[in-house]
Amino acid sequence: ITPYGNLYHSDLPLALQEKYNGFLNHQFVEDYVDYAEFCFKTFGDRVKNWFTFNEPRIVAALGFDNGVIPPLRCSKEVGNCTTGNSAIEPYIVGHNLILSHAKAVKKYREKYQAKQKGRIGILLDFNWYEPLTRSKADNYAAQRARDF
Numbered sequence: 001i002t003p004y005g006n007l008y009h010s011d012l013p014l015a016l017q018e019k020y021n022g023f024l025n026h027q028f029v030e031d032y033v034d035y036a037e038f039c040f041k042t043f044g045d046r047v048k049n050w051f052t053f054n055e056p057r058i059v060a061a062l063g064f065d066n067g068v069i070p071p072l073r074c075s076k077e078v079g080n081c082t083t084g085n086s087a088i089e090p091y092i093v094g095h096n097l098i099l100s101h102a103k104a105v106k107k108y109r110e111k112y113q114a115k116q117k118g119r120i121g122i123l124l125d126f127n128w129y130e131p132l133t134r135s136k137a138d139n140y141a142a143q144r145a146r147d148f
Helices: 014-020 027-043 056-064 089-111 136-147
Strands: 004-006 049-054 119-123
Touching (some): 014 027, 049 089, 056 089, 089 119
Parallel strands (some): 049 119
């Protein structure tokens, strides 16, 4: 059995959400890198495959645009949320998630990878779109949707 360490999968500590609004605050980036480094240092002798985040698009879109997963934030016009701004929050969250990923990867590669001989990446989700017909226009439309 080969373990794969997934550092984040929909489990942001409530304390970080309450302290500084979690992903919406840049402080999350630094806290995440500290957490990732703790994991690399503690488990890196056994874990050779690391994922920084599972489906960060889902975190940003469903948590801060549609408000259907925690922390249930969105604009009133979008969903049944008590707080949030769907026009800007998903982008702030996405930005902080990408920065967190990049800094954790940099830390791993510079400080741990040579000794531990591991790999690090991110798990991205993907929506597949099929063309409505076999027409050239529908094929282009499906490809454009997949590209986005």
